Amino acid sequence: xxxxxxxxxxxxxxxxxxxxxxxxxxxxxxxxxxxxxxxxxxxxxxxxxxxxxxxxxxxxxxxxxxxxxxxxxxxxxxxxxxxxxxxxxxxxxxxxxxxxxxxxxxxxxxxxxxxxxxxxxxxxxxxxxxxxxxxxxxxxxxxxxxxxxxxxxxxxxxxxxxxxxxxxxxxxxxxxxxxxxxxxxxxxxxxxxxxxxxxxxxxxxxxxxxxxxxxxxxxxxxxxxxxxxxxxxxxxxxxxxxxxxxxxxxxxxxxxxxxxxxxxxxxxxxxxxxxxxxxxxxxxxxxxxxxxxxxxxxxxxxxxxxxxxxxxxxxxxxxxxxxxxxxxxxxxxxxxxxxxxxxxxxxxxxxxxxxxxxxxxxxxxxxxx
Numbered sequence: 001x002x003x004x005x006x007x008x009x010x011x012x013x014x015x016x017x018x019x020x021x022x023x024x025x026x027x028x029x030x031x032x033x034x035x036x037x038x039x040x041x042x043x044x045x046x047x048x049x050x051x052x053x054x055x056x057x058x059x060x061x062x063x064x065x066x067x068x069x070x071x072x073x074x075x076x077x078x079x080x081x082x083x084x085x086x087x088x089x090x091x092x093x094x095x096x097x098x099x100x101x102x103x104x105x106x107x108x109x110x111x112x113x114x115x116x117x118x119x120x121x122x123x124x125x126x127x128x129x130x131x132x133x134x135x136x137x138x139x140x141x142x143x144x145x146x147x148x149x150x151x152x153x154x155x156x157x158x159x160x161x162x163x164x165x166x167x168x169x170x171x172x173x174x175x176x177x178x179x180x181x182x183x184x185x186x187x188x189x190x191x192x193x194x195x196x197x198x199x200x201x202x203x204x205x206x207x208x209x210x211x212x213x214x215x216x217x218x219x220x221x222x223x224x225x226x227x228x229x230x231x232x233x234x235x236x237x238x239x240x241x242x243x244x245x246x247x248x249x250x251x252x253x254x255x256x257x258x259x260x261x262x263x264x265x266x267x268x269x270x271x272x273x274x275x276x277x278x279x280x281x282x283x284x285x286x287x288x289x290x291x292x293x294x295x296x297x298x299x300x301x302x303x304x305x306x307x308x309x310x311x312x313x314x315x316x317x318x319x320x321x322x323x324x325x326x327x328x329x330x331x332x333x334x335x336x337x338x339x340x341x342x343x344x345x346x347x348x349x350x351x352x353x354x355x356x357x358x359x360x361x362x363x364x365x366x367x368x369x
C-alpha cells in the first residue's frame with residue numbers, strides 16, 4: 001500500500017492552487033518589503049544588533065524544536081564573534097553551539113552560493129562535532145545507510161510506539177537529493193517564498209541524515225528566505241514561529257507526507273507561519289530600538305565596565321532576578337562593590353528596587369519611556 005507522498009504518482013512534481021494562495025502570498029511579500037525598508041532606515045549598527053538578536057533566537061528555537069536546549073549567552077557570543085561585532089560580556093562557546101552557528105551563518109550570509117552535497121555534509125558534520133547524537137554513534141557528514149532499520153519518525157513509550165512517518169529507503173537518497181539540489185539551485189522564476197515552503201517539505205521528506213534533518217531543513221528555508229529578501233541580514237525568525245506553532249507544524253507535515261503531490265494546504269500553513277514570523281519581528285526590532293535609546297540616554301552616566309555588563313544583560317533579558325550576590329558573581333567583585341555599583345545606578349534613576357521584595361532584594365531597570 002502506498003502511504004507516503006514520495007510513493008505517489010508524480011512525486012516531487014508538486015501542484016498547488018495559486019488562486020487560493022495569492023492573497024496570503026501578497027500580504028507576506030508586502031510585509032517583507034516593509035520590514036526590509038524599515039531596517040535599512042535604522043543605520044548600520046542597529047541593523048547589526050537586530051541581526052544578532054534574530055539569529056540568536058533562530059539558532060536557539062531551531063534546536064529547541066528538536067528538544068536541544070542551548071545556552072543563550074554562548075549562542076549570542078559565538079554569533080557576535082563571527083559577525084565581527086564588539087559587544088561586552090562575550091563568553092566561550094561549546095562545540096555544539098559553534099557548529100549550529102556555523103551552519104546558520106553559512107546558510108544566511110552565503111545565500112547566493114549553490115547548495116551542494118558537500119555543503120550539506122559540512123553542515124551535518126558541524127551539527128555533530130563528536131560524531132554522536134547523544135550517546136549514540138552515528139554517520140556524520142554522509143547519508144544514512146539504514147543499517148539498523150528504516151528511518152522512522154516515532155513517538156510513544158517503548159512497546160507502544162506510533163510511527164508518524166517512514167522516510168524513503170537509503171538506497172534512493174543519492175538520486176532524491178540530486179533532483180532536489182538541481183531544482184533548488186535553478187532560478188526558474190518561481191516565487192522565492194513559495195520555493196522556501198516547497199524546499200522545507202521536500203528536504204525533510206527525503207530525511208537523508210541519521211539525525212539533524214529538521215535543523216538542516218530550517219537552515220535551507222532560511223537560506224531561501226534570505227534570497228527572497230535579497231539581503232544576508234536577518235530580521236525575522238521562521239524557526240521561532242515554528243516553535244510557537246510546533247504542534248500544528250508536525251500535524252501539517254505528517255498530513256502532507258501522507259497525502260498527494262497537491263500541497264496547497266501545506267503551503268497555506270507555511271505562508272501563514274511566515275506572516276506571523278514577520279509580525280513577531282516587531283518585538284525584536286522594538287527591543288533593539290529601545291536598547292539604542294537607553295544607551296543614548298545613559299552611556300555617559302556609568303562609572304565602570306561592571307555596570308555596562310550587567311545593564312546589557314538586563315536589556316537582553318536577564319535570567320531570573322538580579323540581586324547583589326548575582327552581580328558580584330557575574331562581575332567577579334565583592335558584594336560591597338556590587339552594592340556600591342547598584343546604589344550608584346539607583347541614584348542616577350537607571351535601576352530601582354523590584355516591588356514585592358522577598359528573602360533578598362532584587363533590582364530592575366527604570367523604564368526610559
